[in-house]
Amino acid sequence: MLGAFARGTGLIAVALAIGIVLLQWSDASTDAAAGGQPPVTGTPAAPVETTTTTAAPAGPRGPAELAVLVLNATGKNQQAKPMADRLAVVGYRTLTPGNATRRDDSVVLCRAGLDQEAAALVAATGLPATTGVLDEAAASGMEGASEADCVVIIGAR
Numbered sequence: 001m002l003g004a005f006a007r008g009t010g011l012i013a014v015a016l017a018i019g020i021v022l023l024q025w026s027d028a029s030t031d032a033a034a035g036g037q038p039p040v041t042g043t044p045a046a047p048v049e050t051t052t053t054t055a056a057p058a059g060p061r062g063p064a065e066l067a068v069l070v071l072n073a074t075g076k077n078q079q080a081k082p083m084a085d086r087l088a089v090v091g092y093r094t095l096t097p098g099n100a101t102r103r104d105d106s107v108v109l110c111r112a113g114l115d116q117e118a119a120a121l122v123a124a125t126g127l128p129a130t131t132g133v134l135d136e137a138a139a140s141g142m143e144g145a146s147e148a149d150c151v152v153i154i155g156a157r
Contacts, residue, residue, distance in 0.1 A: 018124050060116040063091035069148035071100035074156045090124050103155045109134035110150040
């Protein structure tokens, strides 16, 4: 019973951390879109036409928009599936977990441009992980990584 309580509490803490991170990003993108200027009130003397040729940045992608592959590099059996299940509970679209060459440290690799998503994924895992770029060279050495937006490699520490 105590173990279930601890797992439940841990899951709530992870969900809370993800929510806070996403709210911070949402606030930052709203401030940037507004240009940091207060809204204009009143009626202008003459109509003003503005034309923009660039679209506003889309902002960070939500967990459901990311395909995440979890790989076990701990040297112990059955470490990737529980993490994949944990990430699925908080909304990530997980691929079939697998194994990787043993390593000490955990790492989250995401495609270029997904830096904020990588940080949120590290928070969701609860691992002391670093982040990096999932490029073609890195993906070629991991089975299933070609379909993933991000890869979580669970290290021995």
